Amino acid sequence: MQVRRDVRLSDLTTLAVGGPIERLLQVETAEELVAAVRDADESGRPLLLVGGGSNLIAPDEGWPGDVVAVRTRGIEYDAADRLAVQAGEDWDALVAHTVENRLAGMEALSGIPGSTGATPVQNVGAYGQEVAQTITAVRVYDRAEKAERTLSPAECGFAYRDSRLKREPGRFVVLEVTFRLAPGDLSMPVGYAELARTLGVGIGECAPLADVREAVLGLRRGKGMVWDRADPDSRSAGSFFTNPIVPAERAVEGCPSWPSGEGQVKLSAAWLVQHAGFGRGTRDGHVGTSSRHSLALTTEDGATATELLAFADRIIATVQERFGVTLDREPTAVHPWCS
Ligand SMILES: Cc1cc2nc3c(=O)[nH]c(=O)nc-3n(C[C@H](O)[C@H](O)[C@H](O)COP(=O)(O)OP(=O)(O)OC[C@H]3O[C@@H](n4cnc5c(N)ncnc54)[C@H](O)[C@@H]3O)c2cc1C
Helix, strand or coil: EECCCCCCHHHHCCCCCCEEEEEEEEEEEEHHHHHHHHHHHHHHEEEEEEECCCCCCCCCCCCEEEEEEEECCCEEEEEEEEEEEECEEEEHHHHHHHCCCCCCHHHCCCCCEEHHHHHCCCCCCEEEEEEEHHHEEEEEECCCCCEEEEECHHHCCCCCCCCCHCCCCCEEEEEEEEEEECCCCECCCCCCCHHHHHHCCCCCCCCCCHHHHHHCCCCCCHCCCCCCCCCCCHHCCCCCCCCEEEEHHHHHCCCCCEECCCEEECHHHHHHHCCCCCCHHHHCEHHHHHHHCCCEEEECCCCCCCHHHEEEEHHHHHHHHHHHHCCCCCCCCCCHHHH
């Protein structure tokens, strides 16, 4: 296991903020991952797990303990066509692999950066799909029980951009995720209007898997939502706020909304941010909104997590004041005292 002391959290995160790391451990097998976590816990050193660092707001003061970079690899098929994937596998490479191997179920999740092990944490989703639709099991190391366990989807408590793994922060270390996909050349029914329009199909119709992947990648690139070091609009954590779910009678006039469970609607966070005065390309010091998507907050060289969070708080307060709606942050802001 490689241990380094010369790395900053800003080197490991797509927002490129965060201070020095006391010890960075890079683990390449599930056994090394569990051993590193046990060792940190037994020694009382604060622990932070990092996959691709694409959903993390890392503290400016840095990390006074162990940061474990999860780089475990391996994809295994079982007889029932299930894929067991090690946590460190790159998510988008996995999606490309499934499309090439004619397996449907994750094609609309193309182009999302980060690791497979982080996908159940916030039930990653986009363009009408989410990982909860295909996950059959999540193998974890439970730091509370000090034991490995397999969580069923019900035990994961998946919800919109949420899960038990997120609600009990720090408790579960994801080792492996198992997915069940559908063999064939066609995608799952397309459930997102913009994607259906791009593909020239109706909502609920299917399209060739490879076409769906290409269409999603094209749409995402147009919004700066494919991580690319050369694209300043992708120096973000993706969408910074989730779409708020409110009682139907509190829908905001003019704001796009979708039914979301009995008597509730999901409002467009992008519309709320934009109409609160933070349209695309709004800058404030070294941070701001992406020039192609008001929901993605981006950073420039010299930015700090403090500056970013203050800007986000200003957006939250203005949306609350103008529309009476509370925005929730999507990426995780981590602190050593709650690890
Ligand atoms: C340009 C861009 C576009 C994006 N688009 C989307 C999108 O469309 N939909 C979407 O849902 N998200 C999107 N995201 C957010 C992000 O890519 C996903 O949430 C992704 O799953 C995070 O993976 P990661 O490995 O980078 O996690 P990290 O940022 O490394 O970690 C995120 C959290 O998970 C924890 N974690 C990491 N690995 C493990 C593990 N093995 N076990 C337990 N906990 C772990 C971390 O401690 C942290 O709390 C986007 C981000 C960017 C930068």
